[in-house]
Amino acid sequence: MPPLVIAVPKGRILSEALPLLARAGIRPEASFSDENSRALRFATDDPAIALIRVRAFDVATFVAHGAAQLGIVGSDVLAEFDYSELYAPVDLGIGHCRLSIAEPVEMAAADDPRGWSHVRVATKYPHLTHAHFARRGVQAECVKLNGAMELAPTLGLAPRIVDLVSSGRTLKENGLVEVERIMEVTSRLVVNRAAMKTRPDVVPLVEAFRRAAAPATPSDAAVAA
Template sequence: MRRLLHPPCPPRKARHVPDSQPPSQIIIAVPKGRILAEALPLLARAGVHPEASFSDENSRALRFATNDPAISLIRVRAFDVATFVAHGAAQLGIVGSDVIAEFGYSELYAPVDLGIGHCRLSVAEPAEMAAQDDPRGWSHVRVATKYPHVTAAHFASRGVQAECVKLNGAMELAPTLGLAPRIVDLVSSGRTLLENGLVEVETIMEVTSRLVVNRAAMKTRSRVVPLVEAFRRAVETQEIAA
């Protein structure tokens, strides 16, 4: 029986995408909490104006439109900003240098120091302990912190073995409840430490908020580089005004 030969299929043509199709949306991750108030003026100077509900503390929404249909904002916990951007769920973000150091994501690029969120990552202990203590004599420390990697690396560089107890909040309770005699946490005014009977004994790093970018998005999304430059100009304008 003769087999019927089918003529070869013609080559498939690439589907035409009309020019009117909206571009892929750029998502900027911003942190909840005290940094948000400082970030808003920077966003405005960079030309990004969120919808009114973004500033509503009672709003349960997490994603917000802006004046530019191609840009939206998500409002997440500070520690989560780095993760969203590193994994490409957001293309840009605003996050502290403490978080960048703790996670060490290779996918993150931090091209702009935004000059906001000034604080420090410090070691603190009860005042009565500090009166008789000398950090230069430490060989082993037990600390409560949400920065175990930065903390361990800091003490390792000094030849000190660090036992880190991971906490996500209420750090100041650790010494009084016997969880750990010392803590490593962010310090701004020092008021929280004072009210809980703690004092700073060592500074690990000075902290500011940075603009972070997903490295792949910076190469593939045409809107990302202009946004980075807009933030850079916004910081320069802020410094001149100051």
């Protein structure tokens, strides 16, 4: 049987995911931490498990289409793509942030979201954005961007943005402020549904992640001490 492939996201979430992987018994080869490496697939200390490192938005696609059997991905991505082939059995409790609407500070000072009837927003979440505004009866025109969202209001591309917010520092440094929150976001373990049924090694790995993500109890702390 070929190794199970776990897709992990590049960027901020990866640093939070590595300790969790270790608690689940998965430790990548040394080259995984080499910043000069261009490799995308890596062995682990378990020959039955391999890792691929891809863009966060691509994790769901790799797992949904069976190129990877498991993955770590934000609930924002799951909601945006809504792949029926994905099962998300474990909230990993990492990657906490929120998907929010933001606009320039001076605009927000005189703006009331309750009065919106039509909005133009820049976002990489057009599906979630349309759905959110549709529930409120607001017509949304989405300009699809994959990055540098905060430039859109400054350069006249769109007066508002929908993007992930963590500390809010990036918004502040670009003269923007949150005016509405769409959803809270955490990272989830996702599994390909077909692999869950056909590969007996998937369920034990899911349970290992479930244990790794479980909050520590006082008895756990005593053992660790």
